[in-house]
Amino acid sequence: MKFDDKIYVAGHHGLAGSALVRRLRASGFFNLVTRTHAELELTDGAAVSRFFAAERPDYVFLAAAKVGGIIANNSFPAEFISQNLSIQNNVIAEAQRHGVKNLIFLGSSCIYPRDCSQPISESSFLTGPIEHTSRAYAVAKIAGVEQCWAVNRQYGTRYIVAMPASIFGPGDNYDPRGSHVLPALIRKTHEARIRGDRHVTVWGTGTPRRELLFSDDMADACIFLAGLSGETYDDVFENGALAPLVNVGSGFDLSIRELVARVAAITGFVGDLVFDTNYPDGTPQKLLDSSRICRLGWGPATSLDDGIRKAYADFLDRYFENATEE
Numbered sequence: 001m002k003f004d005d006k007i008y009v010a011g012h013h014g015l016a017g018s019a020l021v022r023r024l025r026a027s028g029f030f031n032l033v034t035r036t037h038a039e040l041e042l043t044d045g046a047a048v049s050r051f052f053a054a055e056r057p058d059y060v061f062l063a064a065a066k067v068g069g070i071i072a073n074n075s076f077p078a079e080f081i082s083q084n085l086s087i088q089n090n091v092i093a094e095a096q097r098h099g100v101k102n103l104i105f106l107g108s109s110c111i112y113p114r115d116c117s118q119p120i121s122e123s124s125f126l127t128g129p130i131e132h133t134s135r136a137y138a139v140a141k142i143a144g145v146e147q148c149w150a151v152n153r154q155y156g157t158r159y160i161v162a163m164p165a166s167i168f169g170p171g172d173n174y175d176p177r178g179s180h181v182l183p184a185l186i187r188k189t190h191e192a193r194i195r196g197d198r199h200v201t202v203w204g205t206g207t208p209r210r211e212l213l214f215s216d217d218m219a220d221a222c223i224f225l226a227g228l229s230g231e232t233y234d235d236v237f238e239n240g241a242l243a244p245l246v247n248v249g250s251g252f253d254l255s256i257r258e259l260v261a262r263v264a265a266i267t268g269f270v271g272d273l274v275f276d277t278n279y280p281d282g283t284p285q286k287l288l289d290s291s292r293i294c295r296l297g298w299g300p301a302t303s304l305d306d307g308i309r310k311a312y313a314d315f316l317d318r319y320f321e322n323a324t325e326e
Contacts, residue, residue, distance in 0.1 A: 005029070007061070014063060015173070016219070019216050020063055022170075033055050053098060056098060058102075060104070061104045063106045065106070067180075080140065088144040092147050100157070102158050106161075106164065107141050107144065107145060108137070112125065114129055121289040125145070130142075131283040152244060161243075166210055167214070174187045187315065190315065192269050192271060199273065200273055201274045205277050207255055208283065208285065213250050218248060225298075249288035251290060252287075266305070
């Protein structure tokens, strides 16, 4: 990518999109195009078509999506599948139609089979049943992978699906009704400390293992992938014979029980942890094999503890005044 290339970041107000904008600007890219949800409804195909016709971006980072944790996925599966399918179809199709050769689509590790071998390699794609608690969201993301692959084969584009581990960082969602596990734990332990609670209740058994990735590291990986040469791209994906998937992870995982202990140490909560087994655990383990991108020369720069500290500082900055009132 050249510094003056026009780059469209879809979903720039979200956790992933805001990290992409932050890292692109820090790297020297200045010709960025963004639209708020009010300015451009990505589920509206005609509006998306008009946008691409007017802006003609050179590169696209597709980070816009309806996202949420286990409870949100279980409660609103129709919205998760319909909205994500519409967003992906509109952006990917219009990008191809308007000459965008390089697009990075943010996938999700939940598309991989629930019980596949660990660490999960890209070759595990579509080899078994997926986790039922995230089925609607996962099926939509699987469709996005297939759409990118199909467009590449038919039109000669070089679209890549970056498959990050569970990301966290500045701009995260800390709403207890819809957040992912790490921001939920930050909020729970912080509020418990402020109230002087003797214990914190954590959903599930605490035994599932999760890999986490700081959002700025994810963004750097996506920028790295967007800059791959055509020769390298063709070599990695065997001239289109392989799905254009690239896992992006930190390289290690830990149990939810271990994670909440780390979060509590950083937020200052010193009480007991109670695990409520009435709530589902989700997939037992999700550790990605990120050797493909590591062989290409990328690696994460932020440790888990440093990332949690930065995320907690962001939480305090954005939520502290209202964190105990909702």
